[in-house]
Amino acid sequence: MKKLTRNQIFWPLVALIVLLIYNAFFAKNFFKISVVDGHLYGNLIDILKNFAPLALLSIGMTLVIATGGVDISVGSVVAISGAIACSIIDGRLGIFNHSLVSALVSALLSGLACGLWNGFLVAKVKIQPMVATLILLTAGRGIAQLITKGKIVTINSAPMMKEYYFIGAGYLLGLPFALYIVIAFLFLVLLLVKRTAFGLFLQSLGINSKSSMLSGINVDRIKLVVYTISGFLASIAGILISSNIKGADCNNAGLFIELDAILSVAIGGNSLNGGKFMVQASIVGALFVQCLTTTVYALGVPPEAISLLKAIVIIVLCLFQSDSFRQRVFKGFKRSVKGADAA
Amino acid sequence: MLKKILSVLLVVMLVAGLAACGQQAQPTGPDQSTPTQSTPSESTQPKKNEGKLVVGFAQIGQESGWRDAETWSILNAAEEMGVDLKFSDGQQKQENQIKAIRTFIQQGVDVIGVAPVVETGWETVFKEAKEAGIPIVLVDRRAAVSEDLYATFIGSDFILEGQNACKEMARLLNGKGNIVELQGTVGASAATDRMKGFAEELKNYPDMKIIASQSGDFTRAKGKEVMEAFLKAYPGEIHGVYAHNDDMALGAIEAIKDAGLKPGVDIKIVSIDGVKAIFEAMVAGEANVTVECNPLLGPQFFQVCKDLKEGKEVPKWVKSEEGIYRQETAAEDIKNRKY
Numbered sequence: 001m002k003k004l005t006r007n008q009i010f011w012p013l014v015a016l017i018v019l020l021i022y023n024a025f026f027a028k029n030f031f032k033i034s035v036v037d038g039h040l041y042g043n044l045i046d047i048l049k050n051f052a053p054l055a056l057l058s059i060g061m062t063l064v065i066a067t068g069g070v071d072i073s074v075g076s077v078v079a080i081s082g083a084i085a086c087s088i089i090d091g092r093l094g095i096f097n098h099s100l101v102s103a104l105v106s107a108l109l110s111g112l113a114c115g116l117w118n119g120f121l122v123a124k125v126k127i128q129p130m131v132a133t134l135i136l137l138t139a140g141r142g143i144a145q146l147i148t149k150g151k152i153v154t155i156n157s158a159p160m161m162k163e164y165y166f167i168g169a170g171y172l173l174g175l176p177f178a179l180y181i182v183i184a185f186l187f188l189v190l191l192l193v194k195r196t197a198f199g200l201f202l203q204s205l206g207i208n209s210k211s212s213m214l215s216g217i218n219v220d221r222i223k224l225v226v227y228t229i230s231g232f233l234a235s236i237a238g239i240l241i242s243s244n245i246k247g248a249d250c251n252n253a254g255l256f257i258e259l260d261a262i263l264s265v266a267i268g269g270n271s272l273n274g275g276k277f278m279v280q281a282s283i284v285g286a287l288f289v290q291c292l293t294t295t296v297y298a299l300g301v302p303p304e305a306i307s308l309l310k311a312i313v314i315i316v317l318c319l320f321q322s323d324s325f326r327q328r329v330f331k332g333f334k335r336s337v338k339g340a341d342a343a
Numbered sequence: 344m345l346k347k348i349l350s351v352l353l354v355v356m357l358v359a360g361l362a363a364c365g366q367q368a369q370p371t372g373p374d375q376s377t378p379t380q381s382t383p384s385e386s387t388q389p390k391k392n393e394g395k396l397v398v399g400f401a402q403i404g405q406e407s408g409w410r411d412a413e414t415w416s417i418l419n420a421a422e423e424m425g426v427d428l429k430f431s432d433g434q435q436k437q438e439n440q441i442k443a444i445r446t447f448i449q450q451g452v453d454v455i456g457v458a459p460v461v462e463t464g465w466e467t468v469f470k471e472a473k474e475a476g477i478p479i480v481l482v483d484r485r486a487a488v489s490e491d492l493y494a495t496f497i498g499s500d501f502i503l504e505g506q507n508a509c510k511e512m513a514r515l516l517n518g519k520g521n522i523v524e525l526q527g528t529v530g531a532s533a534a535t536d537r538m539k540g541f542a543e544e545l546k547n548y549p550d551m552k553i554i555a556s557q558s559g560d561f562t563r564a565k566g567k568e569v570m571e572a573f574l575k576a577y578p579g580e581i582h583g584v585y586a587h588n589d590d591m592a593l594g595a596i597e598a599i600k601d602a603g604l605k606p607g608v609d610i611k612i613v614s615i616d617g618v619k620a621i622f623e624a625m626v627a628g629e630a631n632v633t634v635e636c637n638p639l640l641g642p643q644f645f646q647v648c649k650d651l652k653e654g655k656e657v658p659k660w661v662k663s664e665e666g667i668y669r670q671e672t673a674a675e676d677i678k679n680r681k682y
Contacts, residue, residue, distance in 0.1 A: 027576070028576050028577075029575055029576060029578060030575075032575070032578075036601075036602060036603035037603045041601075041602065041603070042575060043572065043575045046568075046571045046572070046575070050568060050571075141434065145405065145432075150405055150411065150414070150432075151405070151408075151411050152405065152407065152408055152411060152590075154408075154620050156620065156623060156624075157623065169597070169601065241564065244564065244567065244597075245563040245564045245567060245593075245594060245597070246597065247563060249405075249562060249563060249564070250405060251404045251405045251406055251434060251435055252406065252435075252560070252562045252564065253564070255435075293568070294568075294572055297557055297568070297569055297572030297573070297576075298572050298575065298576050300555055300557070300576070303526060303529045303557055303558030304529050306558075
């Protein structure tokens, strides 16, 4: 039992299950799943579809945070990649007009470039990660607006619209296509960190960067790779988000999503100081965040109260994850029981 | 030796800089009693048409197609009317807009236009503008400040828009049915008043009721997400969607399609604004009515700015011209849509 509760993924899973049980009692039709147009349909399916962008971001964020850094530019990368993809699909960029493949490739390349830029600033120029990625956080939305010329790009009537819409909102074998993308990248990243020495180096770098360097690990290269992965995953998230609404909305796409990604990593029980990490736990964290959002809508919480409610839930969750808090609470409980016995 | 030369140079530059600042600061003047006079020289009377009209405009950002159209109209009108426009994009953040207004005050513009992203929290910066003698013109959204802090408000009657939307919904549903509401950003006057107007008018139709209401932040993505949740919470019970702007309605249309229902037929869609994309949706039969909220305020805005500079009386509320557009005539109307 103790071994189980010590496992990092245990508490986020408990939180998720508690939230789902709560919904079973209080949210109308929350667990109802039916078949519509040949795909599964219900709140749970929506959660799986809408959590995909956040899940991708939290995979990248987990790796970055494991090095002791943070990448706050992912929201802006989301905007850039969506802007590029939609502009090409709509044929207003002047090159590669209406081509789905070049839209996707260009968007992904933009994410790689953004990630490389962040990695370069952090690893080579040695700027603090928060500051280095702050540059792109501020500049990124500006770049996205330049690409779309300050307008919302709607691709409702573009020739490849249906194919593009499928990526973010389509269904394969009854389940959202976006979910398969998340599973694929989770698998790839797990392969990288569990089956190669990369994961071990990453962890040692997060625990003690200096001694890792002294023992011959190329610390800079690992940092560069990690930020590039984060940027790349952010560009995929950007494609998913813009595809889901058939348009690129530079000001709102991925707004504050970097905070949700960091939150997912934290809910997953990963230390924000770096070191040991668990990508699966962050995914559960992302699932929890999205589940909470959908719960709020399903319960009909007044819009004014949503932020506060979320904050309270998250504070309670973080308190329960803290070992010292748990010990204090349960110890206090035990003591009072003993006191009652003595009396 | 080098240090001495450098320090002397620095002092010279500093003095020169100060002198330049002093000269620039003069035209704005410390005249506080008459906020309409922004160019008081020696004479107390402002000289008419003296120089170019300089206007600072603090836009909210690029939140929807509607706002894009407004931005376009303002930039366009400034060019046509020969106004020196200083335009700032607030990226949906009040602190950015406040910063922009402070910059405009320092630059000593003649009039400051602002589309407040939220209603509250403007007193301090508006007072600063008033003390600098620069009139504030509120554009398309109101701010919760006392009337003496701004010169005028140009824009729509959001309450009337809400009422009209409700009348249209009643016509579509024959006065009977369940409605879900997609609200705008919490705290924005457009959201508050459109909700109020609709609710007021709804009292006349006892068989219609709002069964759920949630904020979609005026964006397509949130509109879709909220509508998805509504469709699951009230399967088969929703007859109409009332969205505070077209973009949220467009998101809701996607959600309804994903649910295997026909938007515009199974579930009626009434929204506000009148952007081109909603006309396209109406032509496709997926949306029913849009209550126009005219964003082409540029010409009207600069006319008011001119009047203010010349010291003319301006009414506290300059209303914009608006109409109601229905699905039946959408194919014709879309030809005239500029935004």
